Amino acid sequence: GAVVSQHPSRVICKSGTSVKIECRSLDFQATTMFWYRQFPKKSLMLMATSNEGSKATYEQGVEKDKFLINHASLTLSTLTVTSAHPEDSSFYICSARGLTSGSVYEQYFGPGTRLTVT
Amino acid sequence: SQQGEEDPQALSIQEGENATMNCSYKTSINNLQWYRQNSGRGLVHLILIRSNEREKHSGRLRVTLDTSKKSSSLLITASRAADTASYFCATDLTGTASKLTFGTGTRLQVTL
Numbered sequence: 001g002a003v004v005s006q007h008p009s010r011v012i013c014k015s016g017t018s019v020k021i022e023c024r025s026l027d028f029q030a031t032t033m034f035w036y037r038q039f040p041k042k043s044l045m046l047m048a049t050s051n052e053g054s055k056a057t058y059e060q061g062v063e064k065d066k067f068l069i070n071h072a073s074l075t076l077s078t079l080t081v082t083s084a085h086p087e088d089s090s091f092y093i094c095s096a097r098g099l100t101s102g103s104v105y106e107q108y109f110g111p112g113t114r115l116t117v118t
Numbered sequence: 119s120q121q122g123e124e125d126p127q128a129l130s131i132q133e134g135e136n137a138t139m140n141c142s143y144k145t146s147i148n149n150l151q152w153y154r155q156n157s158g159r160g161l162v163h164l165i166l167i168r169s170n171e172r173e174k175h176s177g178r179l180r181v182t183l184d185t186s187k188k189s190s191s192l193l194i195t196a197s198r199a200a201d202t203a204s205y206f207c208a209t210d211l212t213g214t215a216s217k218l219t220f221g222t223g224t225r226l227q228v229t230l
Binding site for chain 2: 006032034036041042043044045046049091093095097106107108109110111112114
């Protein structure tokens, strides 16, 4: 099946710094990538949808200036958490949707990035 | 708010028993998908059922969909300890360009 990777898998940063998380589709071209946030023992909350070459569409309540998303190529999207605060600590998961050998309706999820802001 | 509400929130069974999880949603869907998540990991796609389908099987998994009741169920037969995980339903809502909206999840614990 299609593979999506995320890097880093874990990151600890100090309050006020910025952190970049990468999401890559390894064996297919992702026309659309999605970024989710998940709190402990909770469900996934969609943060934004990004289409290659265009600006991301953010869900209501998600600050676009704080969570910068770039989808510059068909295999890479990045999420930058700017001026991170402890409340930004969470599990961030990306998913990718594109032309694969499987069903066009499926999204393939990355393994997630655990962000801890101290 | 969550589109999908799942019940139970937590389920504990013994190996060999069947596990049933339910998911309800509120609006029209293109399809409904079930995912599995091991603690601290990403999601693994289990099965997709389209809005015009009523039942689907994949190995030990059986999914039903009742669009009149806006509900779906996931049945895992002959459960194993390795099935211990959280299970989420996700709805692909009509007119949302294939954005998935996730349910609240069921935490399944299978004991030996």
